[in-house]
Amino acid sequence: MTASLLQAPRLHRTVLPNGLTVLILENPVADIVSARLFIRAGSAFETAKDAGIASFLMGLLTKGTEAQSSMDIAETVESVGASLGTDAATDYSIISLKTVSSDFADIFTLAATLLRQPSFPEAEIALEKRLTLQQIRSMQEQPFTVAFNQLRQAMYGDHPYALPGIGTEASVTALDREALQAFHHRHFRPDNVVITIVGRITPDDAIAQVEKNLGDWVAPASLPSTPVFPPVSPSGTCTVATQETNQAVVMVGYGAAPVKHPAYATLKLLNTYLGNGLSSRLFVELREKRGLAYDVSAFFPTRLGLSQFVTYMGTAPTNAAIALEGLRHEVERLRDTVLSEEELQAAKNKLLGQYALGKQTNAQIAQMLGWYEILGLGVDFDEQFKEMVTAVTLVDVEAVAQEFFHRPCISLLGPEAVVGPLAAELA
């Protein structure tokens, strides 16, 4: 899939009179249509009290509408071998579906009904609550998840990004039908929705489907609500979880730029340089040369609000201190070590190449287009991002490293005998 596919005239963008945005890309290669319905409401729109509501609500969308039971919905989808899923992300939520092209109209109609008319049956709420609470407890079984949850909490404090998308035992226990209906009523409105349809379908047919199912949906007169983020400045904390694991987990997080910040592309590039692939700096220095870890990497998620730049590894508990020192050294040395032109160009090639590889299937294209639109970046961001990455200079890299890579938050997990003394040393 080349970049030119994503541009007019093949990409059709329409805004219906009710404010709903539709993006359509005809791709007749395979007999598949992928569609995504994005809603501008994710876990960032929650408070500590109702944490997890977006995720819970999205799960319940497929569990009942005014006319259909949970089992009716499952049978409709599964009897034609389609896939239909829902998910809540940080800055948005999504219904995604994939069908062979002849089944598209029926399954899209179902998805539109789930979006507009969920009934939130009490029995389904009770079941979902039980399953969700168990899932929250089960997170304790995964050392990386425990370490990351702890890091996020330490970095974000009162900010809605502090809590895991699934919520907490207290907040999920407190959820009820009324709260779900209120959240749905507030955020699920046509001018908060972006729909992308990609695959073997003509633009005329696709737009007709959207208009038929969602054209009569009326937007309320009030303006849609936007999340309000309290100011946070993550700095210099060290948090510890003791578990008698075989490996210690070491994570180091720095506050990082939101997607609309000028440093965004440079940080993406640094993330690639440090953590992406077998030739990345962390992989080569800490795994290949020193054998400290199997899993060592970095991530920098794209966020509307303050993001985080995290490096991590799992290592033998006796190596935890060296691992921490190694991760910090590799990130923080960038403040005063200038990369070579060759290193910068290599990172750019890698980032842009992988970016292109991330747009191979209809579902991937539908995801990316709608994601840019729902974040308010617009589909042109696909081109802009490539231009921004290409334009990054060595001076930018150094300046951004100096701006962001200091006073990290550290999260440690491992046996008491190892992480206890290490944390005490850092305090």
Next chain:
Amino acid sequence: MAHFLEHMIFKGTDHLPPGVFDYAIETQGGMTNAATSHDYAHFYMTIAADTLPQTLPYLADLLLHAAIPADEFGRERHVVLEEIRQAQDDPDWLGFQAMSELVYQNHPYGRPVLGTAEILQQRSPEEMRCFHQAHYQPHNMTVVITGGIPLDQTVEMVKHAFRTFPTAPPCPMATIAPLPLAQGVHREVLCLPRLEQSRLCMAWVGPGIKQLEAAYGLDLLAALLAEGRSSRLVRELREDRQLVQDIAAGFSLQQDCSLFTIQAWLEADHIDRVEAIICDRVSELTATPIPESELARAKRLLCNDYAFSTEAPGQIAGLYGYYGTVAAPDHCLTYVPIIQGYEEAQLRQLAAQYLTPLHYVSTILRPA
């Protein structure tokens, strides 16, 4: 050894220092990695089609002439030991290994692909070079290339890049213990620390790659039982009776035999009851005709899954490579017609033959 070797392949040849290949692929915007299973190791790269002539010879050089330097061997062993440590912190991995041991006993499928710390410590670079040169030979290798490439030139390119295999040295061949005969019900309970929820995993041994048609039939039965909310077990045990957090059926096809599993995540006090219900439902498969609509649902799920997983060139290469290695590449084209041709009586017969509640293995994980 096979898995450790897969790591060492990336450590270069006499002409190619460690890391040069990864760097070359990734800085041209591509990606590369590898994985090892019981039957085969596979190495893959995804790159822009026009860079194939510059990159394929490097991959071939690594695969045919891995140097396996002693110092890199020592360092990489630490990496594999970390991989093992990480796996040991994963309760589902522990459960799967325990179950495999119980099912396969002394057959190699019963051992972890990663090996153990003890066995790794005993390996030497010399042994690994011998293993490599003995097994990485043309009759054991399938090269699959998909994408926008010209056929004739690409075939020539492959012939040229993969022309100089080393002479296979004498290498002690593993004596492979036979698969144990399924005899009765074997049950094992493991108590694990840091466990928040119990697991019940039931496993039946199925036909190998030589009986492809029967194997695909079991895939259908797995979909019928536990794929999707309207499948039998999910509907009954999770949605209606609410005895499990989740339940899934898995079918994995290997060369010597396949494995049919049903796994449930649940409270410890429901384990016995759920196991008994599953046995009942499995018996019913044999005894009661399968409604047409249910069979049609399972067929469509599998055929669409197949279509959905052949969108990207990398997926297609993986599919052909898998069949090319364990059987023949064109076998992957038989999947959809065989699935669609199944009749309910054939499925019931398969269930009677393979999925009996009289012979299976069950592994249970409980919080310590």
